[in-house]
Amino acid sequence: MSSPEPAVHHHGPPQSFIRKYIFSLDHKVIGKQYYGLALIAVLAGLILSWLMRIHLGWQAAAIPLLGKLSPTGAPGNVMTPDYYLSLMTMHATLMIFFVLTTAPFAAFGNYLLPIQVGAEDMAFPRFNMMSFWVTFVAFVVLILSFFVGDGPPLAGWTSYAPLSSVGGVAGPGQGTGQTLWAVSIAIFCIGQLLGSLNFITTTLDLRTKGMSLARMPLSTWGWFVTSVIALLAFAALLPACVLLILDRTAGTSFFSSAGLVVNDQVLPHSGGSPLLWQHLFWFFGHPEVYIAILPGFGIISTVLPAFARKRILSSRAVIGCMVSIGFLSYMVWGHHMFVSGMNPFSAVLFSLPTLIITIPATIMVLLWLGTLYGARMRYTASALFSVGFISVFITGGLSGFFLAQPSLDTYLHATYFVVAHFHFVMALAAMFGIFAGTYFWFPKMFGRMMNETLGKWHFWLTFIGVYCVFMPMHYLGLAGNVRRYAAFTDNYLAPLIPLHRFISISAFFVGAAQLIFFFNLFWSRFWGAKATDNPWEATTLEWSTTSPPPFDNFGGRHLVVYHGPEEYGVDSDTLEYVMQTAPEQIKTT
Amino acid sequence: MGKLFGVVLAIITVVSAGFIVAHVWWMPVDISTIGPRIDRQLDETMLATGVLFLSSQLILAAFAWKFGDDKERKIKYFPGGGGPLIVFAIILVGMEILVLSFVGSKVWASIYMTPPEQGSLQVDVAAEQFAFNFRYPGPDGKFGTVHPERVRDGNGNFFGLDPENDVDARDDVIVGTLTVPLGQPVALTMHSKDMIHSFYVPELRIQQDIVPGLTIPLHFTATKVGKFEIVCTQLCGLGHYSMRSFLEVLPQDQFDQWLKSQSGD
Amino acid sequence: MASTTKVPPQRQIAPDLTSDGQRMGGSELRGRSRSAAVGVAQNALPAETGIWVAVAAISMSFASLISALIVRQGVAPDWLHFQLPRMLYLNTAILLASSVTLEICRHEFDLRPDFNGEESRGDEAAARAFPWLCATMALGLFFVLGQVMAWRDLAAKGLFLSSSPSSSFFYVLTALHGLHLLGGVAGLAYVLYRFRPNADPQQRGVLGVASVYWHFMDGLWVFLLVILAART
């Protein structure tokens, strides 16, 4: 329990390096720390995906230096199938937890949510700092698993029991590495719980004068709804991880069933339920998908109007859609388990709400399209990523129609169709949201503009590239190509290998295009053109302070909000937009 | 820049859809009695989502093309505002959902919620890291009792039988290839010894996880003679990619002969 | 934890702002901004909101565990029924008592209207409340100690963490609840640490927040006890 600091303790910003940059209580520093962590994680995840794609295209390829990293995982620099699965598991875990959760939600949310609601900081700055450092510890623990015993875990990011719960007997990677995975995720849950607690309380309690809920920017709504989802989802996953750790280390039998015979050895577990883990995991896991994508909805709904120079078609409807998606996300976890051996009748029950989720998603897409209609769209890099977001989200959403139906899932489950689906709808859409947000808010965060030309090159290569990588995966899935295969030895998969090579080559290009982004990020950080306070002529509160904002965000000013967040294209006295803080009247045309 | 985006997106959309329409990569031929219904369901879904995909992406492309930063043009709002769009989305998607889930549930129920036919060929399946093993009851029609502690892969005792003391077990036929007669219903009783595995035959359009600790039933009827691959689709460890077996569909007389030759000695 | 002086300022709103905002929120605003400067939710103590968020999260965690318990009992016949250690009922009484002492503490901490018409004395209130706060913490610690004794009791009967799913859940649930309760004790210790000889409204707020948590832990334990008694 934190407590209010009486005004007498107001001493201004901390001066020491450690308090200022390392163990900072400032939400802006914490937001940047999260962003930095996400950058490290995404770089690692990207390299892992390259390694995976090399192996999938050319099984016997020797990858220089890989043998140095793991002599058992790649003897003679050739990747073993178990190391492939380990890299896949680590790719997914890093990307989903440490990139798609931290970057759009924890990083941008931390930096911008308090500013956008007009607060000077988060409600509980100490918890906020702990949230980041706990997450950092989780990251370190996860990375450690690369260097222990028999290597990183290989049970996938879903870590299905009993593969994940019986320990080293299950094969390489399932020893200490898997335990570290479970510990890392448990720690991560704690970090995100602290973060969500802050987000929710800040949104509810620390809005400035005039900042009614209806006037909050949609990005703030995105983070707010996400934090509610995250609070419940991570709270559900945390005990599941504890039980998994106990199964692995204390000999309990929560998830490990009786009579398991591994390599002729009867294991001593009694009657645990592997399906119980799946239920607990997906009860978290499905909402996690929305934790990754909902901030993207918010970011796009804020960025798009700013560049389209008009209000979003119906911001109340967008809010309603986000809230209903958040609510529905807790009723659909079973659609990951249609063929898992659970009661087939429940498949029907889980199928319907899954399909129903497409309604708010469709509404949002139509509202974005309707916003583009008649706009005067300024195609900056950020705007390009926003419209790109709409495109990849449509593509990813539509393939969900197939997987939501149990009768088709029986064919498509666990094929590359699923891989294509979740990469489009979760990974790509969320990444496009992150990129749109980065190009949009970088000037605010660092006081310098990012290079637009590089940004546009980054967009074109990425946009075309991701379609080359992930669109063919739909075709692979339709042809029955099973996912999580280290090699395609089956006869019916052999004709698909050329397509895999095409995907691999495209993936190298997409990955390389990201290096442009990294370069742009670091170059602009130090040598970019100086940013004005409001380079995009946007209206939300962060643009009414300096770039970057002072320690207390508004330099001691106490803002009062008079308008909604997207008064673009209006007849104001001087400009065609009205800041939220502008006390002037808007002439209704 | 908006015009370029419109063109690029339109090209991507048409090319992506083109491969689907041309069936360049497509499902393998169907060999089961339930396959045609699943295929029809997939075609219908493909048609519905295809129309949505093409229309929405092309509308996005067109809007990007048309509504660039043209200072001369006044900003226009979507006629009628968001309301009609919302109603349109609810009706259109709602209808589609109702149709798809109504038809789809019936297909699903016909596979997974019906009991196998009387007189189906009973086959016991034991999955393990990384193989499928199949057991036929042999001439006596009875399966021998299973003793997990007797399982030894090294000498082929995949099921943990005790033929020395258990008469039923002596004639059990244990093979690594699932051989079934053409047109006859087959009822699988599936077990896993260690991890979760999954039984997937793309040609049968059937996929089912095999969860340790549970007995998972699955039934199908094959309609074409041939040899097809059974693959594992649930991550089960390092050799997951190589966990496969074969489904061999034989005409009834050849099947009988095969079964006899297996249990004859 | 950081010393309090280095905490950046937050949520301090100039006292004149309220009136300022309301003045502007009047009739001079029209059009789409007609409701400007209303709907403000500046809470004096965000922890009062935050604690309910935390309660929601903890409830979710235990709901997740309880549903796991119910499912796990249903799937396999290895559920061993056993008699709960009697100790638990005594512990429950101790914990309930601690809620009562905490309420007394809160009551004493309130500034009572002074019949002499004088300013009520915050330091007197603090002095009255102090022993009750200590008693609450002591009872909380006694409870945790009692839980440990209940474990030893169970272990003496040969029921360990891995003996049966029922005992596994028993240990997990009691341990997690115990940890959360220790968190509550830490919270009260924090209140104690900030127990200046003055019962100002902010400190009463902090105590209120701590007591929400404490009572929640109390109720959660009774709920867990009912579940455990019914299931094991």
Added chain:
Amino acid sequence: MQARYALLPVLFALTVAVASVGPAPAGTIEGKVTYTGTPPKMKPIDMSKEPTCAKEHNPPLLSENVVTGPANALQYVVVYISAGEQSAQPPSEPVRFDQKGCMYVPHILPMHTNQPLQIYTDDPFTHNIHPMPKRNPEWNKSQPPGAPPIDTKWGTPEFIEVKCNIHPWMHGYFAVLNTSHYAVTDNEGNYSLKGLPPGKYTVTAWQEQYSTQSQEVTVGATGAASVNFVFKVTPYLY
């Protein structure tokens, strides 16, 4: 098993006493291992999962759990000196274990404790080598095609079953022994243990299905002794 090891110190002392008499001409123990009863019928190995191997072994190989030869001979029986020998340094030259055409070559590989063991693969696909010891540390490593040989050794005497999880029919043994006097019977059931100084020895024969048999034998000054083993077999492999 355990009782045998309990006897070790006694026998060791005895051996030292005998051996210290003085250097003597090296002797040989020879013999034949046979069976009585009906042996189980070995099944053909279904390698259809790995087409390269299935093509290589046509008609399919039979499994090697109980391999019989002419005149009731029993192949793949490890015969070794289990007691009576002076302890010696493990040989430094490595023994070689191959994976060839989805089979282990040899099926049973005897070696001295702490003797270097090298595991090679000749196959164009990945194998995983998974020895399943009870007394030594267990490991499980993948070996992709072209990977360098795995160098290892075993510290404690034990018969260690080896399997490849990727190709579950691959099944072999490391016979880790505290002696370098060992032999594996050939198809005629013959073996010979050479280079033994005169003395009293315990000779043990081990078959993977039928466990062990031991006999005591004295190698005299003439330097030759004969020990035959007869295993009782049953028609049921399991």
